[in-house]
Amino acid sequence: MRSVSYSMSVSLDGYIVGPDGGFDWSAPDEGVFRFWIDDIREVGVHLLGRRLYETMLYWETAEQDGSLDDSELEFAALWKPLPKVVFSTTLSAVQGNARLASGGLAEEIERLRAEPGEGDIAIGGATLATEAAASDLIDEYRVMVYPVLVGGGVPFFARQERRVDLELVETRTFSSKFVYLRYRVAR
Numbered sequence: 001m002r003s004v005s006y007s008m009s010v011s012l013d014g015y016i017v018g019p020d021g022g023f024d025w026s027a028p029d030e031g032v033f034r035f036w037i038d039d040i041r042e043v044g045v046h047l048l049g050r051r052l053y054e055t056m057l058y059w060e061t062a063e064q065d066g067s068l069d070d071s072e073l074e075f076a077a078l079w080k081p082l083p084k085v086v087f088s089t090t091l092s093a094v095q096g097n098a099r100l101a102s103g104g105l106a107e108e109i110e111r112l113r114a115e116p117g118e119g120d121i122a123i124g125g126a127t128l129a130t131e132a133a134a135s136d137l138i139d140e141y142r143v144m145v146y147p148v149l150v151g152g153g154v155p156f157f158a159r160q161e162r163r164v165d166l167e168l169v170e171t172r173t174f175s176s177k178f179v180y181l182r183y184r185v186a187r
C-alpha cells in the first residue's frame with residue numbers, strides 16, 4: 001500500500017509561511033534543492049491545496065525561464081509530468097498533469113492507495129495536511145527546518161487537540177544551517 005507523507009519547509013518557530021504571507025526565507029541552498037529533487041523522485045502523486053498549487057504553477061513552464069540552472073531544470077522536468085490532485089472549492093480548472101479532486105480528501109487517498117502505482121502519495125499545504133492528519137491518513141512527516149523565526153503565519157502543525165506518537169526515521173544537516181527531520185507515525 002502506498003504511503004502518505006506531508007513534507008514542507010518550516011521556520012524554527014513552526015511556520016511554513018510568515019505573517020506577511022511570504023516565504024522568501026525558505027529559499028534552499030544547492031544541497032537542500034538537490035535533496036528535494038531526490039525526494040520528488042519517490043513521489044507517485046502529489047496532493048495540493050489551492051494556494052500551494054498556484055505557487056507551484058511556475059514549474060509547469062519553468063523550462064522557458066532562461067535563467068534557471070541545471071538543478072532547477074531537473075526539478076522542473078520531474079515536477080511537470082508528476083500527477084497532481086488539487087483540492088479547491090474556488091478553482092474550476094487546473095493546468096498540466098493536474099486534476100481537480102472529485103471527492104473528499106479521505107476518499108481520494110483511499111482510492112489512490114488502492115490503485116496500482118509506484119511512489120508515495122505526497123501532501124503539500126498546511127490546510128490539506130491538517131485535514132489528512134485529523135483523519136489519521138498521514139504515515140510520515142518530513143520537515144526541512146530553516147534557521148529563522150518568523151513570529152507567526154501559517155503553522156506546519158495545525159492545532160489538532162490530539163496526540164500523535166512519532167518515530168524518528170532520518171535526520172540530516174545541510175551546510176550546518178538547515179536540518180531535515182523525517183518521522184513515521186507510530187501505529
